[in-house]
Amino acid sequence: MTLRAAVIGVGHYLPDRVVPNSDFEKTLDTSDEWIRARSGIERRHFAAEGQTTSDLATRAARNALSDAGLVPDDIDAIIVATSTADLTFPSAATMVQCELGMTRGFAFDVQAVCAGFIYALSTANALILSGQARRVMVIGAETFSRIMDWTDRSTCVLFGDGAGALILEAQDGAGTSEDRGILSVDLHSDGRHKEILYVDGGVSTQTTGYLRMQGREVFRHAVEKLAATATAAMDRAGITPDQVDWIVPHQANIRIITGTAKKLGLDMDHVVVTVQDHGNTSAASIPLALSVGKERGQIKPGDLIVTEAIGGGLAWGAVVLRW
Template sequence: MTIRAVVRGVGHYLPERVVENSEFEESLDTSDEWIRSRSGIERRHFAADNETTSDLATHAAKAALADAGLAADDLDAIILATSTADLTFPSAATMVQANLGMTSGFAFDVQAVCAGFIFALANANALIASGQASRVLVIGAETFSRIMDWTDRSTCVLFGDGAGALVLEAQEGAGTTADRGILSTDLHSDGRHRDILYVDGGVSTQSTGYLRMEGKEVFRHAIEKLAATAHSALEKAGLSDSEVDWIVPHQANIRIIQGTAKKMGLPMDHVVVTVQDHGNTSAASIPLALSVGRARGQIKQGDLIVTEAIGGGLAWGAVVLRW
């Protein structure tokens, strides 16, 4: 028998404030049509002034725990993927742990920008497969509105805030591709490309900084690398593109999503798309899409899912799982 990390529950949270594209027309040389045509984004959510990343993460965590029918102390670990933690330290994950009233186990953050949730899933899978944990809450949460340069129309219109969460549980499988749970992971990074997507500030520079991006370069890398990592993850699992029920991609740009699906030979009706309503929520985008896709009735138990993302670093990867 093989121990698999199986999805037991899923949930998400979006801040109350909805920002339509038209709001940016008041302060920037842009338009709803310009934003939609280049990104597919129609609106996004922004956190309230008193809302932090750990607040968003806590709401999503509670939703996932309720969906799983579990309490916080049923968990062994929390892994929170974020680039916008409340404080330099302690980790936002420990803040969620306290908010949930979880008094045992351990919690830590993972930082791989938009690929963060993929890296967090891979870590959770390793903990479960090795026997170090039986139940892990994996969260992606961001408040990217805090690091936007509101004079840069090429970036500030693209991002939003939100959180999504999965509860993964150790279950026995037969060791075949028919098993539920995570079947394979594939992770990569290449620090030579750091200058095409980064924040120009940080603790050692004594500034918060703003997000900076070379959009054309990111687009070029994204299409190639996302399809390649998805293929690699499928190959590791012993599966092919034709067996995939759903691609659940990082929701950065509709053209990247379409290009990746085309390279994988899958039609768009096999892709969960939420970018139009959420914008790019970085590490939160995949768990948000998984939760929304399940709520829509798209994702059903037994479905084979490939989820992939690329972010600053560059860091990228994919996970193959059976729901």
């Protein structure tokens, strides 16, 4: 028998405030048509005043617990992937742990920007395979609206706020690609590319920063690296693209999503797309898409899924799992 980290619950939460592209026309030299054409985004959600990343994460966590039929103390660990935690410390994950009323286990954050959920999934998988935890809740949650330069039309129209949560449980498998759960992981980073996507401030420099991005450079790296990491993860899992039911990509830009699918030889009928409704929610985008995909009836038990992401660092990676 082979131990696997299998998905047993999923949930998401989006703030109430919906911001259509037309709202940006009032303050920026942009248009709904321009934003849609370049990103595929039509609207996004912004957190309310006083609503924090841990608030969004907690709501998504409760929905995932409900989906799994579990209570908080059934969970051994919480990992929150975020670049926009409420405070420098403690972690957003411990805040979620407290709000849920979870009195056992441990909680911590992972920061790999848009690739954060992939890194967090990999960490949760390792905890389960090592026997350190039986059930791990993995959450991606962001309030990127708090780090936007509202005068920069090339970035501020792209991002949104939200949270998604996944619960993984240790289950026995046969050691084949037919097993439920995480089948393979592929992770990478390259710090030489910091300047193409970063926030120009932080605690150590005692400055308040905003997101800065060289869009063309990010696009150039994204399609190539995402296709390569997805292929490597599939090779490790012993599967081929024609066996994949769904690609669930980081929802950054529809052109990156379609370009990656094309490189993998898969048509868009096999891709879960939510970018039009959520914008780029960074580490939250993959769990949001997984939860929405299940809610829509797209993702079903037994489906083979490839999920991949790239973010500032650069950091990127992919996970193959069977739902």
